[in-house]
Amino acid sequence: MGLKVSDLAPRALQSEIRAMTAECQRMGGVNLAQGVCDTDPPEVVLREAKAAMDAGFNQYTRMEGIERLRVAVAAEVSARHGLGVDPEGEVLITSGATGAFHATAMALLNPGDEVIVFEPFYGYHPGTLRALRMVPVVVSLTGDDWALDIDAMRAAVTERTRAVLINTPGNPSGKIFSLAELEAVATLALEHNLFVFTDEIYEHFTYGKRPHIPMRTLPGMRERTITMSGYSKTYSVTGWRIGTVVADARWTPSISYFHDMTYVCAPAPLQHGVAAGLETLDAGFYKGLATEHLSKRTMLVEALLDAGLTPHLPEGAYYILADVSRLPGETASEKARWLLRETGVAGVAGSAFFRPGGGEGLMRFCFAKKDAELKEACERLGALRG
Ligand SMILES: Cc1ncc(COP(=O)(O)O)c(C=O)c1O
Numbered sequence: 210m211g212l213k214v215s216d217l218a219p220r221a222l223q224s225e226i227r228a229m230t231a232e233c234q235r236m237g238g239v240n241l242a243q244g245v246c247d248t249d250p251p252e253v254v255l256r257e258a259k260a261a262m263d264a265g266f267n268q269y270t271r272m273e274g275i276e277r278l279r280v281a282v283a284a285e286v287s288a289r290h291g292l293g294v295d296p297e298g299e300v301l302i303t304s305g306a307t308g309a310f311h312a313t314a315m316a317l318l319n320p321g322d323e324v325i326v327f328e329p330f331y332g333y334h335p336g337t338l339r340a341l342r343m344v345p346v347v348v349s350l351t352g353d354d355w356a357l358d359i360d361a362m363r364a365a366v367t368e369r370t371r372a373v374l375i376n377t378p379g380n381p382s383g384k385i386f387s388l389a390e391l392e393a394v395a396t397l398a399l400e401h402n403l404f405v406f407t408d409e410i411y412e413h414f415t416y417g418k419r420p421h422i423p424m425r426t427l428p429g430m431r432e433r434t435i436t437m438s439g440y441s442k443t444y445s446v447t448g449w450r451i452g453t454v455v456a457d458a459r460w461t462p463s464i465s466y467f468h469d470m471t472y473v474c475a476p477a478p479l480q481h482g483v484a485a486g487l488e489t490l491d492a493g494f495y496k497g498l499a500t501e502h503l504s505k506r507t508m509l510v511e512a513l514l515d516a517g518l519t520p521h522l523p524e525g526a527y528y529i530l531a532d533v534s535r536l537p538g539e540t541a542s543e544k545a546r547w548l549l550r551e552t553g554v555a556g557v558a559g560s561a562f563f564r565p566g567g568g569e570g571l572m573r574f575c576f577a578k579k580d581a582e583l584k585e586a587c588e589r590l591g592a593l594r595g
Pocket residue numbers: 244304305306307308331376379380408410438439440441447450451452
C-alpha cells in the first residue's frame with residue numbers, strides 16, 4: 210500500500226543494553242548492564258517532589274524550567290566553575306541530558322553537519338546525531354588510559370565540522386579529560402570556530418586521579434561551550450528526566466525552543482524535588498557519592514581481576530570496561546550472553562560503544578548498584594576462577 214517507515218528506521222536496532230537487561234530479567238540474573246543507579250535518591254529530593262505534587266505543581270512549567278531550579282543550578286554551577294552563571298539567560302532545565310543534547314543539536318546544527326565524537330562513545334551521542342541527519346565523525350581514544358590522539362582529532366576536521374563532543378567523565382571508559390587534552394580540544398575549536406558540546410552527567414563521580422575540569426572554564430571557551438548535565442546520576446533519579454544546559458545567552462533561546470517542541474518542559478513537581486536537593490545538600494553529600502562509588506569500584510575491580518577479566522581502571526563515572534577476550538564466543542555479544550548464561554551476571558558487549566568491528570574483546574559492567582547486589586555479582590563472577 211506504499212506506506213513505509215523512514216529511510217533511517219530500518220537501521221534502528223534495539224539497544225544492546227536494553228536487550229541484555231531484558232534477557233537478565235528473564236533469567237533472574239544480576240544486572241550490571243544498564244546505567245541505572247540502584248542506590249536510593251536523597252530523602253529531601255523525594256520528600257519535596259511529593260510535597261510539590263500535593264501543593265499543586267502539576268502543570269506545565271515555563272519552557273526554560275522553574276525559576277527556583279534555574280537559580281539553584283546557577284548557584285551550584287557558578288560556585289563549582291568559579292564563573293558567574295545567569296539563571297535567567299544561561300540555564301535551561303531539560304528532559305534529562307538526553308533532551309539537552311537533542312535540543313542542542315536541533316538548535317545549533319544543520320543536516321549534514323559533522324561532529325567529532327570520541328570512541329569508545331556513549332551510543333546516544335552518535336545515535337542522536339544520526340537521527341537528526343547529522344554526521345558523527347568518530348576518533349579513537351588510544352591506549353589503556355584512553356588518551357586523546359591530538360593528531361587524529363585534527364585530521365578528522367573537514368569543512369563540514371561544526372562541533373566536538375566531549376563526555377567527561379566518560380561512559381563507558383571512565384576517562385576524565387586532562388587539562389592538556391581539554392586545551393588541545395579548545396585550541397582546535399577556536400581555530401576552526403567550532404562549538405564544544407560537553408556531556409558532564411558524571412561530574413560528581415571522580416576517583417582521585419584527575420579532577421573533573423569543565424570545558425567552559427578554559428580561556429575563550431565560555432561562549433562556545435554547551436555544558437550538558439543533569440541529576441539522573443547525582444540524585445539517582447534516572448526516571449525523573451531532569452537535565453540541564455548551561456550555555457551563553459546567545460544559544461539558550463534556540464535550544465529552549467527546540468526542547469519545547471519535543472518535550473514542552475521537564476516534569477514540574479520533580480523540578481521542585483531536585484531544586485530542594487541543590488538548596489539543602491552540602492559538599493559532604495557530593496564527596497560521599499564519590500567515596501561510596503570508589504568502594505564499589507574497588508569491589509568490582511577485584512572480582513574481575515580474580516575472574517581473569519582484566520579491567521581498565523576508570524577514573525570517573527561508574528562503569529568498568531573489562532577484557533573478556535578469554536571467554537567463549539566469536540563476538541562480544543556472544544561472550545556477554547555466555548557470561549550471563551554461565552554466571553547470571555549481565556554486562557554489555559563492548560561493541561555497543563565502538564564502530565563495527567571494535568570492542569569485540571570488551572564488556573562494560575556498571576557498579577552503581579546496592580552493595581548486596583554488587584557483592585552477589587562479584588560472587589557469581591567467582592565461578593570463572595581457575
Ligand atoms: C554519558 C551519558 N549521558 C547521558 C545519559 C543520560 O542522561 P539523562 O538520564 O539525564 O538523560 C547517560 C546515561 O546513561 C550517560 O551515560
